[in-house]
Amino acid sequence: MRAIACVSGVDLLMDYLEGVLPADVKQALEEHVAGCPRCAAFFASYIGTPRIMREATAVTLPADVEASLKAFLRARTSAFRSS
Ligand SMILES: [Zn+2]
Secondary structure, rough: OOOOOOOOHHHHHHHHHHOOOOHHHHHHHHHHHOOHHHHHHHHHHHHHHHHHHHHHHOOOOHHHHHHHHHHHHHHHHHHHHHO
């Protein structure tokens, strides 16, 4: 059994997330994280990030909204300049 140090490596975590860790290492890592709030939080933040990124990038403005927004900003800018 290989001992897992406390969040010793992002590499190990990445390997875990990619599912390329040997079964015994994977199990040791899971057992450590299960009993370590610090590592659990670390894991959660890493596992959550790709999902958050996808949700953020999924929000794209429709072309007409973008056009009207740009027109609005142009109007505001010119109004600001003339005052
Ligand atoms: Zn830990």
